[in-house]
Amino acid sequence: MFILPREKPIQMSIIEALTRRLPKNHPLHPSLQKEYNQRKKGLVGEENVDYYLSYLPESQFHIFRGIRLIVDHKPFQIDTLLISRNLILLIEVKNRKGSLYFDDVYNQLIWSDEEKREVLEDPLQQVKRQSRQLIKWLQEKRQPNIPIEYLVVMGDSGTFIDPKSGPLYQKYILHAYSLEEKIDEIMQHYKKPLISNDALHRLSTKLLKHHNPLIIDPQKTYKYDPKDLIKGIQCEKCKRFGMGRTNRKWTCPFCGATSFDAHKAAIQDYFLLIKREISNKECRDFLKISSIKTAYTILNSMKLSYKGKYKNRIYFNQLRTGK
Ligand SMILES: [Zn+2]
Known part of the structure; x- marks a missing residue:
């Protein structure tokens, strides 16, 4: 069951408003448009993942989309978090057309298309870091010990995952359309429920209560003068x-x-x-x-x-x- 709905990022609403209210010839438009398109792609990928998650058994999983928690005074946000009586699962969603090669010698992600090649932060390291932060958060909040797993999911089915990628990654990286099967496979290792239904609901309520959505200062972020607005x-x-x-x-x-x-x-x-x-x-x-x-x-x-x-x-x- 979906507990925390996926919201359109606040930055997208700000850019939509700026696009309406800045004069057509304002120099900010091209960069606003670029950021908007990127965020839109990200949102489409995440919604694609949500679509496949909607096939999971309703009562078994509580699903949080974009939950943002604070541990050690630092915020961390999880694209998609699934909690159940048996297991907690973190999913990092990536959206990038082109070809992805995961290098497990140097923990790097190499993205390329016909024209360019770029080294990106390894999403597996990212989701591992988030799971460490979540463990710490759960301990601080005195929550029961539940095993944690994580996955990196490609929200865009047009992404080519290079099969020559390091074998370590094969267990964790997948396309959104394989998600249901993968979760089934993982659950085979966690057949025994570790907490009661009540404890699961209490954990859900606690997570929701501590959700700390990002607040941004639009003028500082997008560097416009309110005097320019129509x-x-x-x-x-x-x-x-x-x-x-x-x-x-x-x-x-x-x-x-x-x-x-x-x-x-x-x-x-x-x-x-x-x-x-x-x-x-x-x-x-x-x-x-x-x-x-x-x-x-x-x-x-x-x-x-x-x-x-x-x-x-x-x-x-x-x-x-x-x-
Ligand atoms: Zn009119």
Whole structure:
């Protein structure tokens, strides 16, 4: 059963908002696009792995996607974590088209395609490090001793794993489509449950409680000046900014499209790109509206947490961005 859902990385939401709100000729666009495509590929690979995991027996495994824990004041994140009464399994997901050769003499991963060749960090070392960190975490939290295994899974079925790779790797590296069979094979060695169903549920609850999602400061990370952002409300149809409000409805002056809730996306953009709280005045400025009453009505309609009264009210968002 899936316990922690896979979320779109917060960086992707920030880049989407920046792509909308930075002028077309802004110099940041190419690097934003590049990072977005890479993250998207990663997400597709992880979702591919989730698809094969969905075939596992529901009651046997608790599955956590992207859980981030802290041990020795250092965070570590596990792409996919499976816990059961018999065994804990960590899965590191890799997404890279081309050919991969795993060298077990120097613990390196050599990636190549027709044009290039690169040495990358060995994902097996990565997942081993995470399992050591997890063991430490479990000890600190006084959790029962359950054996830990790990795997490295290729989320993109177009990856060629060089069969000449070191034999040590053959046990741990596989394609996502072989995952179900591999987990079956591993479970053959761990037939005996070591903890009760209750203890498994307690461990699940503890993991979820200590999940510590990454919070990033968008302006520091992407190095943009908030002054460069385009203000106003974007038309969903023609994508231009400048919708105006009459009779509780937004209307696009360019294509005539109308909307009742186009302000929601704009306020989300504000939270993603500017800061985590907004006042009535800041809302009017960013949405380019003049009425205090309209700003009050739409902010209140968004069911945000707040403090203060009427036009001095400050509203807060729950997004995982800094500032
Ligand atoms: Zn329009």
